[in-house]
Amino acid sequence: MEFLTRHGVTHFDATVDGYDSDTLARHKDEAAKHGVELEMIHIPWQDSIGLADEGRDEAIDNVCQWIENAAKAGLRGLNYNFLVLRASEGAGGGVQRTARRPGRGGSTYSSFVLAEYDNDKRYAAGEVSREESFERAKYFVERIMPVADVNNIQMACHLNDPPSQVLNGVEKWNFPVFDGLKRFSELVDSPNHGFNFCCGVASEGLEDPGKELPAIVKYFAERKKIFNVHFRNIRGGLNDFSETWPDEGDVNMHEMVKVLHEAGYEYMLMPDHAPHHADDVAPEGVTGRVRQAWAFQFGYIIALIQAVENESAG
Template identity: 30%
Template sequence: MELALILPPWPNERWKLALQLGVTHAVTTLPFHVAGGHQASNPPGVPQPVVPHDVPPPEYRPWDFMPLLLMVQRFREAGITVSVIEASPPMHRARLGLDGRDEEIEWVITLIRNMGKLGIPVWCWNWMAVINWARTSTTTPTRGGALVTSYDHELMERAGPTVYGEIPAERLWQNLEYFLKAVVPVAEEAGVQLALHPDDPPVPSLRGIARILITPEALQRALDLYPSPAHGLTFCQGTISTMGVDVPHWIRHFGRQNKVHFVHFRDVRGGPTQFVETFHDDGQTDMYEAMKAYYEIHFQGVMRPDHAPTMEGEPNTEPGYMMLGRLFAIGYMKGLREAVLKTAAASVS
């Protein structure tokens, strides 16, 4: 079990902070070529274009071999291993089953094959159509005035349907099966683990767009669509917790099947339709029991802190992803891991 941080594809102070923390595994995005070396992203909850205006030209597609190779080498030469890619080529046509989905699937296949060539073991992906993770506030005060993201479904629904209208759940299930049949065999051949992220927030519909991966049972259904050692989960503790279930129980459930390929270690207070993010030691989940469950299932992948509060002195320009809260989280996670390992060793002796 290794701890990791999400780091940008180009070196900055966060790379050095990670190394100073003793973190040598990176979760990173695709190296989109934009000004300043940073990929712009929509705020949480804003619909994504089905035909993205920023798809790179054929001569620079960040999922091709050379951009990925150069990125991996940058990390390697800094003493950091790229363990997870947590980004994708455009996939909304694939999710919605529109014309052009096969081209998008080919882009994904290219990414997976190149990850295999470069020894990047895990791809974190999701099946949230049109709207990715959603929040209705990025400035909710928490302990000591730190800022967290929060969600109120009634507020979100006031926006009304998106321009894509009503998208039924069964359409997304059918398109997911089509996608898996095309992609999982490639991942098996490439030696890459696919880590499917649950829908965040886990509500049945978001502005008319169905959300299908909103319960542990639904995640199991997705895994059963195409059984394979390569097809597993990003176990996002915060999202699972908002489902109102016992998080350690479900770690063990999926872990016994070897389906936990990657972990987002975070916590919340609340349920699917109304919740707030928290400091990692201040939520509704027993985080020690969660860490203990990963030990019990012999989890061998990486876990990273996710959605940490913005702390004093930080600008909150990347809500959930500023650095100070994640530094706290890594220390907390290291402490939990050490406690679990020493307790287990003591019980054996």
């Protein structure tokens, strides 16, 4: 917690060690003692939901219970992934990547190059069309959103990463990016149905992220469909990209903050998928993200927020 407060963080989300209401409340209270607010948690993805197998209904029941527990603990919402393709080996689990690329100062960047990716391999999902992916998504959100609405819990879906057209036989539901996100957002009519919007993932599916991304962010922010933002930047675009430091990618992140501010967005801007370096390791006994990289990103985000607020104030 001191790492967060030391770097100016006031609100955060987390992956926690249990999802019963008492455990969630304990984590929220512990954060409050350090002057930060635990707003949301990441819930573990239940593979049966995306695969639509015999365990799907039980898995959805688990999510519904976590929603109720989150409300009892006083959380604002839950971040989740809707995944059909989840590779158990070689493709990075829920995120598909190829070899890392060298970056500035000896750091390395998470990267994806379709031409270098083993796209012939098949995993548990087999071959799934985009229409079938949306049918499975609809089944899921139609079950959980009535529970979320009763409990006033925002359900924020992270974008599939990367949004290539077809990977390992699965057509990604968020490709084309703008159309896919619109369709997902309209699966149910609920003020609590929206996105953990990752600027990086959206950019990964665009031909020219610097020009295309602002309009996409504006559209969903104005419609109050963004409940959390992963503030990633990339270099490249569709089928060939690297996740860079936020100040050196192809997207003008200052413009992203302006778009969100003007649309009335009021929630978190979070670092995500930071570059790696051999010197950047967590202290012994501490799990989690790269520390130096996140410290840099915290400062960068805070500076952009201050700049945009000062500009708007005249």
